[in-house]
């Protein structure tokens with residue numbers, strides 16, 4: 380059997396290694412467009428490579444995927460984060476789980492992951508062809524031919540092909556897969572920070588709030604977690620998650636929208652009112668500037684007082700009903716006009732890609748092109764930050780690499796289409 384892997388990234392290497400381990404007699408060849416395979420793995424996690432997340436259950440893991448969760452829920456029963464940890468550790472790559480559950484190689488260097496993959500490729504006899512970009516897949520009866528971007532390379536015929544070309548920023552880049560009959564979900568960026576130009580909040584750059592609730596005004600999209608104020612706007616896990624949950628909607632809004640911030644991490648307004656009244660009763664003679672509710676950072680508290688049009692020199696006892704209401708409104712529903720987005724540490728993923736409707740969820744084989752499989756970010760699967768995107772690459776690479784045939788009912792459907 381001849382197996383061709385299109386794309387030498389995380390999913391491609393994982394699929395190739397799994398295929399060769401399952402079919403030792405097969406010829407497995409990775410075709411990589413660039414001269415640098417695994418280049419994203421190299422720069423991932425700031426060069427440390429956040430390989431997976433240490434969360435405890437499949438349910439917990441699934442929460443990290445705004446797109447692809449139905450497919451992954453099944454897939455994680457076959458290969459999940461615990462399998463990833465075992466996979467690397469059994470191949471002499473010790474890993475460490477940080478307090479935030481992000482898992483890194485103990486060396487704190489992505490090169491350990493790359494060395495492991497190259498070691499496996501050599502041990503198993505997997506071939507790698509660099510500079511071999513694929514532009515077309517042709518069906519020839521039960522086999523598939525790869526046609527390369529450079530005319531100097533003759534097309535090559537395979538029994539099975541796994542496409543692992545990663546996220547494509549534009550739909551045009553997926554035309555070669557669409558022309559085979561696959562549905563394509565329009566690609567849009569995910570995992571970005573918010574630009575809030577010319578707003579005084581940016582003067583508070585560097586302030587981190589341990590826990591904030593954030594939402595997109597006029598939608599039901601919300602998230603929570605640490606929020607970082609930057610010189611261009613807002614970042615941090617709460618914002619990155621919000622960008623991921625709202626990737627498609629925010630693209631439709633052309634990245635012009637209002638973000639609502641609840642600075643006190645309390646949704647129950649009555650509890651906030653009680654909390655504030657308790658301060659008024661206990662500290663009525665103290666200045667607003669001297670008692671910071673919810674231990675808000677000082678500079679942020681002064682900014683929020685200013686936004687509430689309250690002098691920091693005012694006493695808590697002088698706040699009055701109107702002042703209290705205004706303050707509570709700013710504390711729990713502070714609105715900022717977002718105008719554009721920025722990339723987070725050059726780290727982003729693509730929402731969209733080959734539609735999961737076009738592939739068999741059990742095998743990751745195409746429903747419209749027999750013997751063609753998909754894995755990694757080329758699929759309409761993506762996650763929030765925390766090692767989950769690479770986990771999706773490992774899981775789908777592992778399942779596609781098994782090269783299983785579709786179920787009997789799927790085969791019948793396939794036969795009808797061919």
Ligand SMILES: Cc1cc2nc3c(=O)[nH]c(=O)nc-3n(C[C@H](O)[C@H](O)[C@H](O)COP(=O)(O)OP(=O)(O)OC[C@H]3O[C@@H](n4cnc5c(N)ncnc54)[C@H](O)[C@@H]3O)c2cc1C
Nearest residue numbers: 386388389390412423424429512513545755756766768769
């Ligand atoms: C800066 C950065 C840091 C990140 N850090 C993390 C992290 O720490 N943890 C985490 O979980 N996720 C991280 N991510 C996301 C993660 O890297 C990706 O989700 C993951 O690499 C996807 O793997 P993949 O194999 O599907 O695609 P890729 O890794 O993008 O690999 C695809 C490969 O296919 C090749 N290719 C493309 N088209 C063709 C073609 N037509 N023919 C042949 N070859 C082709 C490409 O050159 C590339 O080498 C990060 C992303 C970025 C950008």
